[in-house]
Amino acid sequence: MKPKKILIGAIVVSAIAATAFAHGGATGIVKERMDGMSALGKAIKALAPMMRGEGTYDAEAVRQGAQTIRAHAGASMTKLFPTGSGGMPSEAKETVWQDWQEFSALAEQLHLYSEGLSLAADNGLMMSQDTQANTGSMMGGSSTMMGGTAPMMASTMALEELSEMSADGVFAMVSQTCSACHTKFRAEAK
Numbered sequence: 001m002k003p004k005k006i007l008i009g010a011i012v013v014s015a016i017a018a019t020a021f022a023h024g025g026a027t028g029i030v031k032e033r034m035d036g037m038s039a040l041g042k043a044i045k046a047l048a049p050m051m052r053g054e055g056t057y058d059a060e061a062v063r064q065g066a067q068t069i070r071a072h073a074g075a076s077m078t079k080l081f082p083t084g085s086g087g088m089p090s091e092a093k094e095t096v097w098q099d100w101q102e103f104s105a106l107a108e109q110l111h112l113y114s115e116g117l118s119l120a121a122d123n124g125l126m127m128s129q130d131t132q133a134n135t136g137s138m139m140g141g142s143s144t145m146m147g148g149t150a151p152m153m154a155s156t157m158a159l160e161e162l163s164e165m166s167a168d169g170v171f172a173m174v175s176q177t178c179s180a181c182h183t184k185f186r187a188e189a190k
C-alpha cells in the first residue's frame with residue numbers, strides 16, 4: 001500500500017506544480033493564447049508609466065501599443081479558445097464556454113477600445129488638455145470604474161467618442177476590459 005500512496009502524492013504535487021507554472025506546461029493552442037495574452041501584458045506594462053505622466057508622452061508608441069493589443073483582441077483572441085480547450089494547465093474557467101457571448105463581447109470590446117486608443121493617441125494625456133476635454137475624459141474615467149461591475153455599459157461607446165477622449169482615458173478603459181474579463185473568466189493562481 002505504501003508505494004501507491006507515494007504515487008498519489010507525486011501526482012498531487014505535479015498538479016500543483018502545473019498550476020504554479022501554467023504557462024511553462026502549456027502546449028498547442030493553449031500556449032498560443034497564453035503567448036497572445038503575454039503580449040497584451042507587455043503592451044499594457046510598456047504604456048502604463050507614460051499614461052501616468054511619467055517620462056515624455058510619445059503618441060507613436062501609444063499607437064504601436066494599441067496596434068499590438070488590437071492584433072490580439074476580438075476574433076484573433078476568441079479563435080484561440082475552441083470548445084474543450086479548458087482544464088490544466090489552462091487558467092481559463094469553464095465560464096468561457098458557458099457564457100461565450102459575454103466572453104466574446106469582451107474580446108470585441110477590447111478590439112474596439114484598442115482602435116479607439118490609436119485614434120486618441122494624438123490627444124495626449126488628460127492633464128495636458130483644456131477643461132472641456134478634461135470633463136469628457138473624467139466621464140470616460142468614471143464609466144470605466146463602473147465597468148468593473150458592468151463592463152457591458154461602456155461597450156456601446158462609439159469609436160467616434162473614443163477618438164475624442166484623452167489617451168489615458170481610453171487606456172483606462174482598455175485595462176478595465178482586461179480586468180473585467182479576467183475577473184469572470186480567468187482563474188488566477190493568486
Ligand code: HEC
Nearest residue numbers: 023034037038040041090091092106107110178181185186
Ligand atoms: C475576453 C477575455 C479576456 C480579455 C479581454 C483579456 N484576457 Fe487575458 N486572459 C483571459 C483568459 C481566459 C486567460 C487564461 C488563458 C489560459 O490560461 O488558457 C488570460 C490570461 C492572461 C495572462 C496570463 C498568460 C499566461 O502566460 O498564462 C495575461 C498576462 C493576460 N491574460 C493579460 C491580458 C491583458 C493585459 C489584457 C488586456 C489588454 C487581457 N489579458 C485581456 C481572458 C481575457
